[in-house]
Every structure is written in structure tokens, then in C-alpha cells.
Amino acid sequence: MQYEIRNTQQKGDSMTTNESYEPHIVAFLCNWCTYTGADLAGTSRLQYPPNVRVVRMMCSGAVDPVYILKPLLDGADGVLIGGCHPGDCHYQTGNYKTRRRYIAMRQILKNAGFDDQRVWLRWISASEGQRFAETVTEMVTALKQLGPSPMRVAWAV
Amino acid sequence: MNTIIPVENNDVLAAFRSFLKRLMESGVVEALLVPLETGDGTVLPALVTDPARLDAERANPLMPVMPINNARAVSAITGKHTPAKIGAVLRPCEIRALVELVKLQQATLDHVLVIGMDCPGTYELNEFLSRNGGHGERCAANFAEYLTAAREGREPVIEGLELRPACRMCIHPMLENVDVHIHLFGVDVNRGLPVTLKDDVAAALQITEPGAGGGESLGEAVTRLTAGRQKVREEALGNIRKQMASNGGITGLFTSCIRCHNCMTACPICYCKTCLFKTAAFDHEPSFYLNAARRKGATRLLGDTLLFHMTRLNHMSTSCISCGMCTSACPSDIPVGAIFSAIGEQVQAEFEYVPGRDAAEALPLITFHPDEWTEIGEEK
Numbered sequence: 001m002q003y004e005i006r007n008t009q010q011k012g013d014s015m016t017t018n019e020s021y022e023p024h025i026v027a028f029l030c031n032w033c034t035y036t037g038a039d040l041a042g043t044s045r046l047q048y049p050p051n052v053r054v055v056r057m058m059c060s061g062a063v064d065p066v067y068i069l070k071p072l073l074d075g076a077d078g079v080l081i082g083g084c085h086p087g088d089c090h091y092q093t094g095n096y097k098t099r100r101r102y103i104a105m106r107q108i109l110k111n112a113g114f115d116d117q118r119v120w121l122r123w124i125s126a127s128e129g130q131r132f133a134e135t136v137t138e139m140v141t142a143l144k145q146l147g148p149s150p151m152r153v154a155w156a157v
Numbered sequence: 158m159n160t161i162i163p164v165e166n167n168d169v170l171a172a173f174r175s176f177l178k179r180l181m182e183s184g185v186v187e188a189l190l191v192p193l194e195t196g197d198g199t200v201l202p203a204l205v206t207d208p209a210r211l212d213a214e215r216a217n218p219l220m221p222v223m224p225i226n227n228a229r230a231v232s233a234i235t236g237k238h239t240p241a242k243i244g245a246v247l248r249p250c251e252i253r254a255l256v257e258l259v260k261l262q263q264a265t266l267d268h269v270l271v272i273g274m275d276c277p278g279t280y281e282l283n284e285f286l287s288r289n290g291g292h293g294e295r296c297a298a299n300f301a302e303y304l305t306a307a308r309e310g311r312e313p314v315i316e317g318l319e320l321r322p323a324c325r326m327c328i329h330p331m332l333e334n335v336d337v338h339i340h341l342f343g344v345d346v347n348r349g350l351p352v353t354l355k356d357d358v359a360a361a362l363q364i365t366e367p368g369a370g371g372g373e374s375l376g377e378a379v380t381r382l383t384a385g386r387q388k389v390r391e392e393a394l395g396n397i398r399k400q401m402a403s404n405g406g407i408t409g410l411f412t413s414c415i416r417c418h419n420c421m422t423a424c425p426i427c428y429c430k431t432c433l434f435k436t437a438a439f440d441h442e443p444s445f446y447l448n449a450a451r452r453k454g455a456t457r458l459l460g461d462t463l464l465f466h467m468t469r470l471n472h473m474s475t476s477c478i479s480c481g482m483c484t485s486a487c488p489s490d491i492p493v494g495a496i497f498s499a500i501g502e503q504v505q506a507e508f509e510y511v512p513g514r515d516a517a518e519a520l521p522l523i524t525f526h527p528d529e530w531t532e533i534g535e536e537k
Contacts, residue, residue: 065471066433066464073464075452083534086527096525099533101471104504104522108470111398111500113406123534134537155455157408157463 034082040129061094186244228254253513278324310378323481343378
């Protein structure tokens with residue numbers, strides 16, 4: 001991912017202007033639902049913006065807060081966490097814990113002066129390829145409206 | 158049950174010590190965690206098994222300094238199983254931290270007698286030492302002022318020293334639900350030290366006659382003190398929030414951080430034996446820094462300073478009991494405690510959670526209810 005971002009940057013993907021701004025999204029997707037859903041979106045040949053870099057997790061409950069913070073502070077414009085719908089967790093309760101951790105994270109980001117709109121949590125099942133494509137499209141639109149993350153150039157973090 | 162320990166010649170400490178000795182000699186506790194004087198005008202927490210040493214080494218729980226948050230010490234001597242009946246003389250913030258450590262399975266309250274005392278506040282260790290070195294009249298005068306302030310429900314000022322910032326905004330100086338409660342607020346301790354005991358402890362000490370507990374103005378003194386501190390707290394946290402809401406946010410508050418990790422070491426809640434930030438995960442290849450610099454055009458060295466603080470916030474802000482040990486430990490004078498309290502308060506409110514309230518309550522991040530926040534994640 002580091003190399004990819006660096007390369008796009010060298011190709012002239014501006015870090016500061018809104019004009020040619022393409023948001024970078026890091027997505028942590030649960031292996032059993034959302035990752036499979038993303039796979040379905042691909043095999044169904046659904047179109048969605050190529051702004052998302054996917055990290056496959058065994059469970060959304062395995063997404064440590066540090067995984068979300070690291071890309072945010074390093075300048076990613078958004079982080080997407082994808083998990084199974086409540087009640088459908090492969091490990092029974094992982095996503096319920098994700099939900100609470102997300103609530104805490106949102107509160108911390110908001111109070112610390114970050115834009116909590118840059119972190120999204122979505123339940124997307126293995127059969128919801130369409131919903132995955134729509135979610136990414138929506139997120140890209142929303143992040144374009146928000147503009148580039150100030151963390152793209154904030155060096156003293 | 159309430160009782161009063163008689164105080165002779167205005168020597169409150171001797172009375173306090175005699176009570177502790179009685180706890181040990183009657184077998185209520187076999188060992189006692191209590192601060193002992195060091196001879197240079199301060200105290201160190203110690204585990205005492207020989208009651209005679211309480212007098213010999215001058216046990217002094219009333220010395221207004223806090224070298225460590227003693228919840229850590231209780232964690233060390235109890236772990237998952239307490240090897241003996243232990244008594245621990247603790248301040249309210251230490252008890253609250255201990256309750257959180259119990260929930261984090263780092264300590265147990267089984268076979269632990271919690272002896273809590275009202276806490277008028279503590280001073281920065283080095284500042285207090287510079288004013289209070291040695292013994293003698295000066296110390297005695299300082300001590301008398303400290304107790305008088307507690308009686309009158311005002312901030313104690315010793316030789317121009319102010320309390321630690323966390324103590325100046327402490328809104329929980331009084332105790333609830335402890336085995337033994339030593340009262341200081343609103344009472345003239347020179348006429349007797351009021352103690353509230355659980356019945357089984359009173360029976361073991363053969364205290365049968367309830368004395369008048371506390372003083373008449375007890376409630377008043379605490380209300381006056383906490384009302385003032387609530388104001389200080391709101392103002393201090395409000396200032397921090399303003400800074401975090403302004404341009405740059407929390408980043409600006411940590412620019413002078415020298416990455417010593419003292420805040421983490423001093424924090425009673427941060428219990429991990431090896432912090433993530435000390436592991437190989439943060440041993441980066443040289444190319445890592447170059448990549449980071451290329452991404453942004455420039456990068457702070459060494460990196461991940463804010464990541465450390467933000468991760469710590471995620472790990473412990475639900476349990477932050479505002480003891481302020483982090484602020485006292487910071488060599489760069491960053492108001493770490495106020496920052497963590499300002500954010501922690503909001504996170505705790507979201508879960509309607511009060512850290513340190515009850516050991517039976519579950520930690521917000523390990524429990525859940527299927528029917529809460531059902532709108533989250535379902536957005537179209």
C-alpha cells in the first residue's frame with residue numbers, strides 16, 4: 001500500500017488541491033461476510049471507484065483501533081470497516097464488540113479534533129455485492145465533499 | 158459502624174498508626190500496604206508484616222504526596238490470588254483505579270481489606286520535597302494546615318504550593334463502599350479520628366459501641382470543596398476541548414512530547430507487560446521513514462508519537478479515573494491527564510459508565526448488548 005500511494009503521488013495525484021483529488025480509503029473487511037461480498041461485487045462485474053485498498057481480516061472484531069488510527073494519521077482520507085450483520089458473526093459476537101469499539105473510537109476522534117466522518121462501519125453480508133459497491137461509491141463521494149485529509153501533509157504527528 | 162479513635166496531644170498520626178497496628182495485631186490483616194516515611198520528608202509505599210515497624214519507620218498515610226498510584230502496588234501483591242489477608246491504605250483515586258484493575262483481571266479484592274481515607278489532595282513530589290525536607294516544626298505546621306483545610310473544606314496551601322493539577326480538579330475526594338473509611342473532611346481530627354467500619358471488621362476489633370461518626374459539618378465541607386473543584390475541572394477541561402476543536406486539534410497538544418512513555422508507565426490502568434509501542438511492530442526499516450517522508454513531503458522523527466497517545470486513549474479512556482499521574486510524570490509539562498479526562502469523560506458518558514464505581518460492573522469494551530446502537534452499520 002505504501003508503494004502504491006507513493007506511485008500515485010508521483011504520477012501527480014495532488015495531495016493538497018481538491019481539483020484532481022482522489023480519496024485514499026483503507027478498508028478492513030471481515031473474511032466471512034464483507035470480503036466475500038466485495039468478491040461477489042467483482043465476480044458480478046459491478047462497477048465501483050478504485051479508491052479502496054482492502055485488508056482482509058478474519059473478523060471485524062479483530063480490527064484493533066491502532067489499525068484504524070495508523071492510516072488516518074499517515075494521511076489516508078478514509079477508513080472503512082466491514083463486518084457481518086449483527087447476529088451473523090462467524091464467531092458469534094465479534095461484530096457486537098466492533099460496534100462498541102467503533103462508538104468509542106468515534107467519540108475519541110471527534111473530541112480530539114478529527115473528522116469522525118472519515119471512519120465508516122458498515123455491515124455487508126457475503127450476498128450483498130451490490131451493497132458493497134454502493135457503499136464504496138458513496139464513501140468516495142462523501143470524502144470528495146470533505147476534501148483531502150489534513151493529515152496528508154501534517155508532518156508533526 | 159462508626160467509631161472514634163482517640164487522639165492524644167494532637168498527634169493524629171500516632172492515633173492512625175495505633176489503629177493500623179490494632180488491625181494487624183488482631184489478625185484482621187497479616188500484611189499492610191501503607192506509606193512509610195523516608196527520612197527526607199516524603200514517603201514510599203511499603204508492604205509491612207511486622208506491626209512494630211509501623212512505629213519504627215513512621216507509617217504516614219497522611220503525607221500529601223503520591224509517588225505512585227498504589228492500585229499498581231495492590232495489583233502486584235494480589236494478582237489473581239491474594240497470598241495472605243492484606244490491608245491497603247488507599248486514596249479515593251487509588252481505590253477507583255484498583256476497581257478498574259480488578260475488572261481488567263490484574264488484581265483481586267478477595268482477602269483484601271480496603272482502608273480508604275478522605276483525600277484533601279496531593280502535591281507534586283519534587284515540589285513538596287523542596288519545601289518539606291527533613292522533619293521538625295516546619296513539617297508539623299504544614300501538616301496542621303493540611304488537616305485544618307480538610308476540616309474547613311478548602312484547598313490546602315502549604316508554603317505557597319498548590320496541589321497537583323489532577324487534585325485541584327478532583328470531584329471524588331470522598332469514599333464510598335470501602336471496608337474501613339477514615340474521615341478527614343469536616344472534622345477536627347485533633348479531638349478524635351472518626352472511622353466507619355464494616356460490621357465484621359468492627360467485630361474482629363471488638364468494637365461494640367458505635368461512636369458518633371464524622372463531624373456535623375462533614376457533608377458541608379465536602380460539598381464546598383467539590384463545588385470549587387468542579388468549577389476548576391470544567392474550566393481546565395473546557396480549555397483543552399477548545400484547543401482540540403481548533404485547527405490542528407490534539408496534534409498541537411503533543412508537539413512537545415519527547416516520547417519517554419512516562420505517562421504510560423505512571424498510568425495505573427495501562428497494565429500491559431509489553432506495550433505494543435515497545436515491540437518489534439514499531440522497529441521500522443530505514444525505508445519505512447523514507448516512505449513516510451515521501452508520502453507527506455516531510456515527517457516527524459521518530460514517528461508515531463500521536464499514534465501512541467491516540468492508541469492509549471482507545472485502550473484506557475473508558476477506565477481513566479483522572480488520577481493525573483500521567484501529568485505528574487510528564488517531563489514536558491503536557492497536561493496529559495486533562496487531555497485524557499476531557500476525552501475520557503465523553504467516551505464514558507456514551508456508555509453511561511463510571512470507572513471505579515463498582516467492581517461488578519463490566520468494562521464497556523468487553524461487554525455488549527445485541528439491541529444497542531442498531532442503526533450503526535446499517536446506513537444506506
